[in-house]
Amino acid sequence: MSLSLDKNGAAPADASGQEPLLAAALGRFEGLLAARGLRLTAARRAIVEAVLRRAGHFTVEALVADLRSRGLAASKATVYRALPLLTEAGILASAVLTADERTYERAVGREHHDHLVCQGCGKVVEFEYEAIEVLQRELAARYGFTLEGHLHQLFGRCADCRKGDTK
Amino acid sequence: MSLSLDKNGAAPADASGQEPLLAAALGRFEGLLAARGLRLTAARRAIVEAVLRRAGHFTVEALVADLRSRGLAASKATVYRALPLLTEAGILASAVLTADERTYERAVGREHHDHLVCQGCGKVVEFEYEAIEVLQRELAARYGFTLEGHLHQLFGRCADCRKGDTK
DNA sequence: ATAATTGCAAACGCTTTGCAACCCC
DNA sequence: GGGGTTGCAAAGCGTTTGCAATTAT
Numbered sequence A, B: 001m002s003l004s005l006d007k008n009g010a011a012p013a014d015a016s017g018q019e020p021l022l023a024a025a026l027g028r029f030e031g032l033l034a035a036r037g038l039r040l041t042a043a044r045r046a047i048v049e050a051v052l053r054r055a056g057h058f059t060v061e062a063l064v065a066d067l068r069s070r071g072l073a074a075s076k077a078t079v080y081r082a083l084p085l086l087t088e089a090g091i092l093a094s095a096v097l098t099a100d101e102r103t104y105e106r107a108v109g110r111e112h113h114d115h116l117v118c119q120g121c122g123k124v125v126e127f128e129y130e131a132i133e134v135l136q137r138e139l140a141a142r143y144g145f146t147l148e149g150h151l152h153q154l155f156g157r158c159a160d161c162r163k164g165d166t167k
Numbered sequence C: 001a002t003a004a005t006t007g008c009a010a011a012c013g014c015t016t017t018g019c020a021a022c023c024c025c
Numbered sequence D: 001g002g003g004g005t006t007g008c009a010a011a012g013c014g015t016t017t018g019c020a021a022t023t024a025t
Helices: A019-034 A042-053 A060-069 A076-088 A130-142 A159-163 B019-034 B042-053 B060-069 B076-088 B130-142 B159-163
Strands: A092-098 A101-106 A114-118 A124-127 A146-157 B092-098 B101-106 B114-118 B124-127 B146-157
Touching: A019 A042, A019 A076, A042 A060, A042 A076, A042 A101, A060 A076, A060 A101, A076 A092, A092 A114, A092 A146, A092 B092, A130 A146, A130 B130, A130 B146, A146 B130, B019 B042, B019 B076, B042 B060, B042 B076, B042 B101, B060 B076, B060 B101, B076 B092, B092 B114, B092 B146, B130 B146
Parallel strands: A114 A146, B114 B146
Antiparallel strands: A092 A101, A114 A124, A146 B146, B092 B101, B114 B124
């Protein structure tokens, strides 16, 4: 089994040359919406663009602020109503979810990965470990389950935080 | 340290041979509290008992209801204030945590495990897979992290739900 | 036209907090 | 008595929802 590790962070550069991504995202979105008799409106388009423009993890609040700062149409309520749709369309994904944090990230044009969070400084490392994915599938099968998804987050302390950081 | 019984003499009502667990839990709790200049009060004792009496996963609401139905002292606020302490003492652990569910479970006297949740019927299977635990440690080490914990939940569909249930 | 969509603000549900009374050491 | 503890109710917060106006097809 190949142990492919994502490059730390690999923060996707934003805003540049993402037309193809945007096209792919809007295409998917429109497909999902059409399949349900829903419409691809200006507000929804703006939300998709805002998500793609974001690099890394972000909160709903930040996304709404982005839209607002660009004078784009999409109120908080509309954003919240769009989140599940974006997720189902594979455009958006939940990033970190804990008792006191909830962030999202772009999903279109990216590979699946999980998160390793430093409890000292909050740094988040994205990782992809096929061996674990395999074991998860094996495990689900063992219990007669069809695996549809998972939430896997590792919490620890990074080297920097172990050295000097307070707390 | 000595384990004093509830001052009002109220013996744990049901209880099926859990005295040793209760003793262990109270002992740990008292230790943690003492180390911080905090006290093991009747309310906190009642909460510990309520947690041990619970089988399986439960919500805070359910725990509060338990206490209330037994006329035990411990308001909702007190329970919420005790949760982090119980967790640190290893008496309580978070069970399932998703965007719309948050349950806890007894940790004392139990082995570590993660959860497999059926998205059809809500059934939760607890699993312990050492191979995955090992890979997690390996992964954290690879990034220079000291692993302190993790949240690993698998979501799928159980055999029963695949057979008949409506989607 | 017909039905979906949106913004706003009110409603919500869960968790936290301010505060005065209380209890323990 | 000093300081931790508790209950109650109010405050917070992020998310959801009712509703009337608006817009897409």
